[in-house]
Amino acid sequence: MTTEVRVPTLGESVSEATVATWFKKPGDSVAVDEMLCELETDKVTVEVPSPVAGKLAELVAAEGDTVGVDALLATIAEEGNAGPEETKPRAEPDPKPAKEEAAQTVDIMVPTLGESVTEATVSTWFKKSGDTVQADEMLCELETDKVSVEVPAPAAGVLGEILAKEGDTVQANGKLAVMTRGGEGQAHSADEGTPETTEKPGGMGGKDVEDAPSAKKMMAEKGVSRDAVTGSGKDGRVMKEDVMKALAGTAPSAAQNAPAQPAQQRAPVAAKDADREERVKMTRLRQTIAKRLKDSQNTAAMLTTYNEVDMTEVMALRNEYKDLFLKKHGVKLGFMSFFTKACVHALSEVPEVNAEIDGTDVVYKNFVHMGIAAGTPSGLVVPVIRDADAMSFATIEKSIAEMGAKARDGKLSMAEMQGGTFTISNGGVYGSLMSSPILNPPQSGILGMHKIQDRPMAINGQVVIRPMMYLALSYDHRIVDGKGAVTFLVRVKEALEDPRRLLMDL
Incomplete structure (x- = not known):
């Protein structure tokens, strides 16, 4: 008996992948869940495990081939499973052999969660046992330390037993549930029956449209x-x-009236007040944020230095070129690209702010992977703009816009939030006038931006009104001295008050 190995569900809006590497060749023996190959999509790398034990018979998709969801990758000749399968038709004559064979049991597995992530918590089941599901319809949502992961149905069918209940912790590649794929009235694959092709003509479509789990x-x-x-x-x-x-x-x-998170240490609560409280379990993301922020305070010798910047020149330059910039590059010219460029410029002069401590070594980075802190309804995340030091203003703005949209939708992958060397946090969008940002370990520096506020300033002996912003640099004093931190912040200030210095590399 042969078993087909097909492309697993790749995630919402991802319809194809490239076969990157085959770890086995035809004739090789494989065990259950042993990795057969690796697929690459636009966003993540997906490993394809063997569904059965046996020998790899045929490779249908070679390395470098582009394959769609549910496409056939290979076939496996099973070992030791033929007996039980053959006894089924003998025990009960089948008047409709084709339809019986079409009904298959499919395991709903925990998808790849990202590098170094080994477990997740089942947050919400959107379907219950016995429900009919369409291909790619969302079955449940998992929460990891960083992101929420949606688990879609690999094909149309009926959801069977749910093995992992809401609140359960599941391991990577663990089994969540089983479903019956195919059978009477059900399509065999996503290509044979998607919500678009199975919806009845003239229907409103409201019942068949699956809202985002978040x-x-x-x-x-x-x-x-x-x-x-x-x-x-x-x-x-x-x-x-x-x-x-x-x-x-x-x-x-x-x-x-959103319920507040309970404090770690609670004072005694009166009975009449306890009845009016609501206790909500912290999400894994919120727990991880709390742990990492506290670890940062406990580990680093954190110190903050402050300065202020006159935003007159940046605002004038932005107002002069914003329409032309949008017309040419298709993205708005914001302040973040100026701050990113200014930080890149300053990091080149004070490289220890872009370094990290590894044991007794200091690791200097000859590149800048800029973290841009973003607040979302689920909590704070820090997507990383890689090689920001090699980007133009337009590329930086496009990258920030793309990452910001993913952050708001909960679509950031683990890879997109790892590897940052320095972080910028803009509390000014919420109206913050002054703050001391907390380091994002293992980084040694984070720049806090704040609200732009008109203030009277003494310029050449005269009092004038200028748009001013306070800047705060929190840094790890174990690696960055006060002189380096102050120099960094002064260089950022100089670059923003005279943006021409960025062009002249001064």
């Missing part, structure tokens, strides 16, 4: 009715930002 979760937490939210996704699919808009525009009280 949106469902937020609607449930905030008590927002589905009818009160206008979906902006494909076929009217409700996304997380649609729920946020509904909260801001039509249900501000829901946002104001």
Whole structure:
């Protein structure tokens, strides 16, 4: 008996991958869950394990081939499983052999979670046992230390037993549930029956459109009715930002009454007050944020130095060229590209701010992977703009916009949040006038931006009103001396107050 090895579900909006590496060749013996090959998509690398034990019979897709979801990769000749399979038709004559053979049991597995991530928590099941599901319809949502991972149905069929309940911790490549694939009235693969091809003509489509799991979760937490939210996704699919808009525009009280996270150390609570409290378990992301921030304080010798920058020249330059910039590059010219360029310039002069400690060694980075801290409804994340030192203003702005959108939608992969060498945090977007940012370990520096505020300044003996911003550099004093930290911040200030210095490399 032969078993087909097919391309697993690659994630929402990802429809194809490239076969990167085959770890086995035809004739090789393979064990259950042994890695057969590796696929690469635009965002992540996906490992394909063997579903059965046996011998690899034929490679259908060679290295370098582009394959779609559910495409046939290879076949495996099973060992020792033929007996039980052959007894089934003998025990009960089958008047419809073709349809019986079409019904297959498929394991719903934990997808690849990212480098160094070994477990996740089952956050929400959107389906229950016995429910009919379409190919790529979301079954459940998992939470890791960094991101939420959606698990779609690999094919159309019926969801069987759910093995991992909500709140359970599951290991990478663990089994979540089983489903029956194919059979009477069910398509065999995503190509044979997607929501678009199975929807009845003339239908409204509302029942067949699966809202984003993050949106469902937020609607449930905030008590927002589905009818009160206008979906902006494909076929009217409700996304997380649609729920946020509904909260801001039509249900501000829901946002104001969101349950607060309980403190670690609680004082005694009166009985009448306890009845009015609501206890909500911290998400894995929030737990990880809390742990990493506290570890940063406990590990690094953290110190903060401050300065202020006159934003007059940057604002004038931006106002002069923003329309032409948008027309040519298709992206708005913001302040973040100026700050990124200024930091890159300063890091070249003070390289210890871009370094990290490894044991008794100092590791200097001859590149800049810039972390851009972003607040999301789920918590703080820091996507990384790689090789920012080699980017133009337009490329930086495009990269920041792309990463920001992924952060808001919860679509950032682990790889996109790892490897940063320095971080910029913009508290000014929330109105912060002054703050002391916390280091993002193992980095040695983080720059805090703040609100631009008109203030009276003494310029050439006269008092004038200027748009001023406070800057804060938190740094690890174990590796960065006070002189280096102050020099870094002064260089950032000089570059922003006279942007021409960036062009002249001064």
